[in-house]
Amino acid sequence: MAAPKGIFWIHIKKSGGTSTRQVFSSLYRETDRSKRPQCFIQADPAEYNDILNNYRVPLGDYQFRRCLFAKKFLYGGDWDRLVKFGFSRNPVERCVSQFFYLYYREDTKAFLRRRLKMAAGLQFGRGIHWNFDRFLDMLEEGRRSDSNLAPHGLHFRTHTAAMWDDVTDEDSNILLDHIFRLDDYRDGLNHILDIFGMKRLAETDVVHLNKSKRAAFQPNAAQLARIESLFAGDFEIYEKHAFRDFG
Numbered sequence: 001m002a003a004p005k006g007i008f009w010i011h012i013k014k015s016g017g018t019s020t021r022q023v024f025s026s027l028y029r030e031t032d033r034s035k036r037p038q039c040f041i042q043a044d045p046a047e048y049n050d051i052l053n054n055y056r057v058p059l060g061d062y063q064f065r066r067c068l069f070a071k072k073f074l075y076g077g078d079w080d081r082l083v084k085f086g087f088s089r090n091p092v093e094r095c096v097s098q099f100f101y102l103y104y105r106e107d108t109k110a111f112l113r114r115r116l117k118m119a120a121g122l123q124f125g126r127g128i129h130w131n132f133d134r135f136l137d138m139l140e141e142g143r144r145s146d147s148n149l150a151p152h153g154l155h156f157r158t159h160t161a162a163m164w165d166d167v168t169d170e171d172s173n174i175l176l177d178h179i180f181r182l183d184d185y186r187d188g189l190n191h192i193l194d195i196f197g198m199k200r201l202a203e204t205d206v207v208h209l210n211k212s213k214r215a216a217f218q219p220n221a222a223q224l225a226r227i228e229s230l231f232a233g234d235f236e237i238y239e240k241h242a243f244r245d246f247g
Contacts, residue, residue: 004195005081006046010067010166011053013159014097015089015182019207021050023189027196040074048074055158063148064161067168067175083195085178086167087188088238091231092224095139096217098160103135104128129220136226143230164233174241181242191246 007027011017021028029046031038033054043051051057052066052074062069071079089097142157149157167176180188186207190200201207219227228235 002081004083005078006083007192007196008049008070008075008079008082008084009053010084010086010176012086012089012163012166013055013161014094014101015087015163016185019185020087020189023193023201023207026198045074055154058148060148063154063158064165065168066166068170071169071175083178083192084176085180085188085192086163086176087180087182087185088163088234088242089182090238091234092219092227094234095227095231096219099132099135100217102156102159103138104131128217129223132217132219132223136223136230139230140226162231162234163237164231167237168233174237179237179242181238181244184242184244184246187246188243191243 007024009020009024009028011020021030028049029044031043031047031050031054033050033056037054037056038047038051039057040048040051048070052070059066059069062072067084075082138152138156139160141151142160145151145157148154167179168174178188178191180191186201186203186205189207193200
């Protein structure tokens, strides 16, 4: 078997990001993802992965099928020589994290937006679970939409997209070589480092993972059922396909 040519890491939003870029800085070339993001035609192939992980880059019909886009259009014959991996977060935890990041923020604009929505429904007395239902409504509206931008914008759509679509092909085959649970983040990073003969992370190395400030929030039974419907494939990935044998 030919030696691996490099890595391909699919960044699933709210599932670890900054630390992965830092750990693999010698294998993963970063680009400007906010002020002047590049398109693929003007970039070096070494930058393709980071461009693909930038939600601002339009991919048309493949906006939420990034692994398939990469295989079809970016890497050609090199695709099979890349070590392809990603991290799967517990779908309930990920959905709650999305909620606090995108909807239930404490900044002034987000607070006023929530209050206006509650006023429109005459629901001032409702609490966080009522707001979480409104957030799930938005996810369901997005999944029904035939637009990448509507009804709630590209930032919202990409940050709440299902992992399953991003990592499978048209026949539901998983296109990654390794999927690790986010719970096993350090072990997963070390597994990839071992493949390339690179120095492993020690237990004392700080691996930062963004955690929701309101992780104690628990959806109720009806909300859990909605999450299971919205992220059905992600539950399958997390429970059946995520690598756990690091012995």
